[in-house]
Amino acid sequence: MIESLPKKLDTVRLFLLVALIASAIVFQAQLQAQDWVRTGTGLGVQKIRIAAADVKAASADPQTAPMKSVFDQTLYNDLRYAGIFDVVSKSMIPNTTPGSPQEINLANWAAEPSNAAYVAFGALAVNGGRVTVQGYLYDTHAAQNPQVLGKQYADNASVENTREIAHRFADEIIERLGGTPGIAETKIYYVSERSGNKEIWVMDYDGMNERQLTHLRTVSLSPRVSPDNSRVAFSSLGRSGWSIRMYSLDLGRLVAFPAWGDTTLSPAWSSDGTKLAFSSARTGDPDIYVCDASGENAHRITAFRGPDVSPTWNPKTNAQIAWVSGRTKLPQIYIMDSDGANVMRMTDGGYASAPSWSPNGQFLTFAWNRSYGPGAPGGEDIYIMNIATKAWVQLTHDSGMNDAPSWSPDGRHIVFQRAMGGGNEIWMMLADGTDQQQLTHGGGNTQPNWSWK
């Protein structure tokens, strides 16, 4: 039923992406004065031209039309946001809705103006309160054996479930053609003030389906979801100061976690879910600590005078931690081994904060204001840095204050907060700075954290 596309091609494409990021960074290192040189993951990689036909309505149930509309919109956006496709504009696709392989004329989709190399199509039906989707992905140039994917999905008919089905189908397509799992089913945890207090919220990666998780009515910050999506660690201001709190996504409530007080901040999960790194001032000075996922066995791994905060693990190895230290006054990004050895400063000045380590272990993304200081015009932007060479690329330009970046699990995207004129909102972009999309609208939204899967 599923024809497997040559895996070799995928591997080559992935390799190319990584190689191009690396070479783009080296190239940029020589041109750091010229901010606007176009660099990044997309450079030179031909994006795959793909078309998404609207699905055919295959039932008379009145819910069919609204569900079909949700599905079509969601799938189209997922493919567009994926970062590996050149998605054919809806105005350029053949004016047909093929519901099955028998109903599609691939030549029409391969021809001008659509020019699609692949086409996604299918049928959606609502019967007896259940929504059913048949989804296909066809290679328009493989006349003899065009089917790349053929999938059937069913769930109770609701907008949310229909959106979820579209995300699952999109992720199948992205993994098949892009070589790595897609992010359409991932979530973004963040802080929102729209209830009047800073609480922890969650939304789908595309900004839909926003939900408030905590109701602590104090100040809650720095959400970090566990790698298995079961818990969210965050820091919260209580009567005895800041401590790490733990919210169970399975139980839908807070669960016990040791409260140290002493300004305990900014938790970070290791990628195997067994450890947390965090900042605590139990000695009177904020330092980085590591403890078990249960909160037991905490031990200090830095001992610098001044603020040490915002740790992030190298998710590839869990053998290194990057963090922010004010040991030389203005905060800079440092890395060290996860036992505190081999400290290395990464940024060479300005005000650098909020590091996030790329899934492949090779890059950091962080917020940087290179000319920060009293009286300096505050322009804070998102950067990525090649850890091996310390060469960096600026991803945002002239667009307000940008902060708190977090990598997507596919390594192709970065979510971050941006304040442009008004309050903070959450945005995402490709890891080369292109395709910037605003995800939230109003209420003050900050500190996004992208789920691990």
Added chain:
Amino acid sequence: MNRKSLALAASLAAVLTIAGCHKKPKAAPPPTPPAASAPAPTATITATPDTINAGGQSTLSWQTTNATDVSIEGLGQVAVQGTQTVQPTQTTTYHLIAHGDGGSADATATVTVAAAPPPSAPTESNIDENAFEAAVKPVFFDYDAYDIRPDAQTTIQADANFLNQHPNLKVVVGGYCDERGSTEYNLALGENRANAAKQALVTAGVSPDRLRTVSYGKEKQFCTEHTEACWQQNRRAMFTLDQ
């Protein structure tokens, strides 16, 4: 502290009223001549405590014998013996009158309402947030710094003097930052500021057990304009009562 001084006042009042118990019947006007064969009524009344602050309460207790009709002026008819809580707003004398077949008797108890706190040295119980804030001033910091500036040493010394004069006060030392920069970094920096202020007070003789630090980072701003004057206002360590 409040409870202790209240207890003290109460026992003092008890001593006074016990004394009063014995005196007052003597001071009371002689009973009217007894009617044939009926015994003369007796009456006593006490107020505990007999001195209260405005808004405070006192309990009246009275006992009578050989009385059939007992009343307290201002309260009306009451039982032949009993207690009642009163909350006078000014000094009030409660006049108990007992009538019986054998004549009548009366007794009085006075509840004094203190116009102002006793003029002795101030105690913790009457230091409120405002008085504390007026006496214990915040210290301000340079941009991205947490060292106590030379110009803040005078403030710290004055703050420490006050705290040393009031050794039972416990204090939260809050560290605050201006709106610029990273949320998490500012929380760590605020902790450093709070801790620097705490250490300065400890050096000036305040016991560390009385001081608790909390960082507010850039989560609480005192001044919301985006100017250096405002940012300076927000870069501070501030002291509040730990209640």
